[in-house]
Amino acid sequence: MTTQFNRTAIYISLGLSIALVFGVIFGAKFVFENTAKAPVAISPIKSDFADSPQCSGAVDALPSDFMGHPRAEVAEPVPAGVAAWASTSTDEVTLRCGVDLPLQYTSYSQPQDIDGSRWLEVSDMTPGSTLTTWYNTDHFPTLAVTTFDDARPSGLDSALHKLDSRSPSPAPAPLSQLAAGPDAMCGEL
Structure with missing residues (x-):
């Protein structure tokens, strides 16, 4: 008995897998770049001449x-x-x-x-x-x-x-x- 695979289903699965991999890579890059661009927190300290x-x-x-x-x-x-x-x-x-x-x-x-x-x-x-x-x-x-x-x-x-x-x-x-x-x-x- 021979088993036949549906080539269309395999190609669709492969295409979806590749699209998901690229989606994760680009999503991670987007999150990393936005985190890197977050404002830097600087706490106030006594600086008598900072307003000079x-x-x-x-x-x-x-x-x-x-x-x-x-x-x-x-x-x-x-x-x-x-x-x-x-x-x-x-x-x-x-x-x-x-x-x-x-x-x-x-x-x-x-x-x-x-x-x-x-x-x-x-x-x-x-x-x-x-x-x-x-x-x-x-x-x-x-x-x-x-x-x-x-x-x-x-x-x-x-x-x-x-x-x-x-x-x-x-x-x-x-x-x-x-x-x-x-x-x-x-x-x-």
Whole structure:
């Protein structure tokens, strides 16, 4: 006994299977692209100079592409003096203007030179975190760039030119002001 297959039913099944595979691929691409374009949430923090004319000018002068990412929309409510760039929801770079320098900025700090400007690197010490924030130390108000990796904030010359060229005072380094202890005399014997 021979079994015959209905070729028309097989071709229809094959065509539907191929159409479903392409539908899933294009649907996943659509969902991924829309998730990547979701507004970046930036929480408000104390930024006394974020509303200053210098910060407004710096934010207006920011590039449309920065550190390999396109400019992203910031979620409401948008704090003053902020901007964001993102390729995906996990690859985000944020910028804040008018923030205070961290207490890590002391006379012992060694800011790095990036494009002729001085930047202090502060890494998040939370286990598993790869966030790094870079603070500009030779312009006022201060710019802070937070990256999802250790990438250096290169390409902000036009924004920095909108700020005042002056270095803020470093935070005190309390340990440097301690009096020498009794063991300090041991080396003089």
